[in-house]
Amino acid sequence: MKYLFSLCSLILLFSCGTSESDKKAYPTTGQIERLDPLLDQIISPNAQIEVIASGLTWAEGPLWVEEHQMLLFSDVVMNKVYKWTETEGLSVYLEPSGFTGTFTDSREKGSNGLILNQQNELVLCQHGNRQIAKMDADLANPQSNFITIVNHYEGKKFNSPNDLIFDTAGNLYFTDPPYGLSEAMMEDPKKELDFQGVFKYDTQGQLTLLTKEVSRPNGLALSPDEKTLYVANSDGEKAVWYAFPVQGDSLSQPTILYDATDLVGKEIGFPDGVKVDPQGNIFTAGPGGIWIFSADHQLLGKIKSEFWTSNCNFNADYSTLYITADDHVLRVKLK
Numbered sequence: 001m002k003y004l005f006s007l008c009s010l011i012l013l014f015s016c017g018t019s020e021s022d023k024k025a026y027p028t029t030g031q032i033e034r035l036d037p038l039l040d041q042i043i044s045p046n047a048q049i050e051v052i053a054s055g056l057t058w059a060e061g062p063l064w065v066e067e068h069q070m071l072l073f074s075d076v077v078m079n080k081v082y083k084w085t086e087t088e089g090l091s092v093y094l095e096p097s098g099f100t101g102t103f104t105d106s107r108e109k110g111s112n113g114l115i116l117n118q119q120n121e122l123v124l125c126q127h128g129n130r131q132i133a134k135m136d137a138d139l140a141n142p143q144s145n146f147i148t149i150v151n152h153y154e155g156k157k158f159n160s161p162n163d164l165i166f167d168t169a170g171n172l173y174f175t176d177p178p179y180g181l182s183e184a185m186m187e188d189p190k191k192e193l194d195f196q197g198v199f200k201y202d203t204q205g206q207l208t209l210l211t212k213e214v215s216r217p218n219g220l221a222l223s224p225d226e227k228t229l230y231v232a233n234s235d236g237e238k239a240v241w242y243a244f245p246v247q248g249d250s251l252s253q254p255t256i257l258y259d260a261t262d263l264v265g266k267e268i269g270f271p272d273g274v275k276v277d278p279q280g281n282i283f284t285a286g287p288g289g290i291w292i293f294s295a296d297h298q299l300l301g302k303i304k305s306e307f308w309t310s311n312c313n314f315n316a317d318y319s320t321l322y323i324t325a326d327d328h329v330l331r332v333k334l335k
Contacts, residue, residue, distance in 0.1 A: 024086070026050040029330070030289065030306045038294060039301040042281060043334055049305060049323075050331045053090045056082070059310065059324035060273075061125070061163070063114040066316040068139060072114055073324055074098070076127060076180075079110035081142075084329060094135070094142045098180075099128020105182040106160070112180075113163035113273075113311075118170050123149065125161040127180025132161050132172070132201070150201050153209060156192035163219050163273060163311075167226050172201040173210075175217035175231065198231055200249060208249045214242065219273035219311065222246075223295075224280050230257065232271035232284060236264045241271050241284060243297070257297055263287040273311025277318050285309040290323055303332055 028048045034040070053059075057077040064071055071084045072093055083093035098110035109128035117123050122135040124146070131151035137143035149172070151158060160180025165173050177196045181188040195212035198220065202208070211217075216235040222228070229244040229251060241257040260271060264287060272285035280295025290303040290312055307325035314321055314334075323330040 026052050026331070029328075030304045032332075033302040033304055034300075035302070036294075036298060036300040038298075039292060041335065042292065042300070043303075043332065047333050049303060051328055052331050053082070053084050053329040054327060056327040056329070058108065059327065059329055060112050061114040062311055062313040062322045062324050062329070063116070064313060064315045064320075064322065065116070065139060067120070071322055071329070072122075073322075073329060074111040074114060074124075076108040076110045076112050079128065081111055081114065081124075094144060096128075096144050097124065098126040100144060100146065101128070104128050106180050107183050107185075108160070108180050112161070113174070115164055115166065117166060123164065123172075125164055125174065127160040127162075130158045130160055130180065132164060132174060150199075150207055153193065153197065153199065153207060157190075159191060159193060159196060162217075165220060165222060167222055170203045173220060173222070173229065174199055174201070175214075175220055177216045177218055177234065198229075198251075202249070210249075210251045211244070216270075218271065219284060221274040221276045221282070221284075223276060224278055230274050230276070230282060230284070232274050232286075234270040234272055236270060237261065239264050239270050239287070241274070241286075257282070257293065258291070258299065260287050260291075268308045272309070273313075273324075275313055277314065283312050283321060285311055285323075289325075290321070305330055 030049045056075050060076050061074040079096045081094035081097040084090050106128045111124040113125040115123050132149040133146040136145040136147050158176045159178045162175045178185040197212045198210045198217045200208045214233050218234040219232040221230045231242045233240050239261045240259045242254040243257045244254040245252040267288035269287045274284040282293040284291050289305040289309050292300045305325045309325040312323045321332045
């Protein structure tokens with residue numbers, strides 16, 4: 001009887017000490033390609049690429065919300081924001097998310113990039129509405145009520161704001177490619193700007209065009225010291241990542257972080273979403289998956305997902321990387 005009691009106690013102790021994530025097994029995919037031993041300091045040698053959600057149309061804009069222990073991300077085609085949690089899995093969080101009218105011929109009408117502002121409000125790049133907006137509702141009770149932040153430059157509507165970041169002062173940077181227009185994109189008669197821009201919208205409400213020289217500006221991120229702005233160009237004819245020196249409200253002549261044009265057509269994907277960790281390591285979607293560069297711009301390796309990969313983001317303590325890839329959401333544990 002004493003042995004049975006001890007055994008039951010041990011089982012109970014083990015069960016209580018087992019987290020939900022330990023109990024749940026997810027399918028895995030792809031492989032991690034290690035090009036430099038320094039990658040072992042970022043991703044453990046035994047790390048796997050887990051598939052935590054699937055069945056979407058085109059997943060984008062992952063955002064971890066620590067307060068609610070949830071991952072939010074856009075399904076750009078279906079005009080929805082989804083929520084994923086470890087305990088409840090996948091559910092619709094917000095619909096509609098990027099277009100609130102009655103008709104549009106937008107090829108990708110939903111929201112794309114998502115971020116929280118300094119007031120802990122959800123801010124969205126809205127393809128269909130062609131604007132940056134914030135959700136006028138609490139994060140715990142989402143509603144498709146939106147307040148426009150900015151929607152035009154010099155009296156002309158944006159193309160389709162795609163991705164966005166805030167600096168520590170609260171200034172907003174965003175890109176504006178044509179992907180949310182109709183299938184005609186560059187020839188869409190509703191396209192009012194004759195360029196694709198990277199913009200800064202400051203805390204005083206001043207909008208500045210930083211550059212219109214990037215043909216398809218997509219993902220963007222700031223270095224930890226905010227002296228460099230990384231911009232991905234999702235153009236098959238010039239598939240590069242740029243590193244722009246930041247000079248107040250302007251950008252200096254960029255250097256090329258990496259030119260992946262030769263890989264277009266050989267591996268699926270283009271330069272897309274970009275994120276930077278506190279050490280300055282750069283994680284960015286590109287041909288074949290997520291590319292990882294060191295702070296001094298050395299290519300360390302790739303998370304090769306086997307899917308067309310759009311974007312990525314970290315959890316609060318940078319121990320997990322979430323990845324949106326075609327109709328899937330993936331997860332990789334970091335050191």
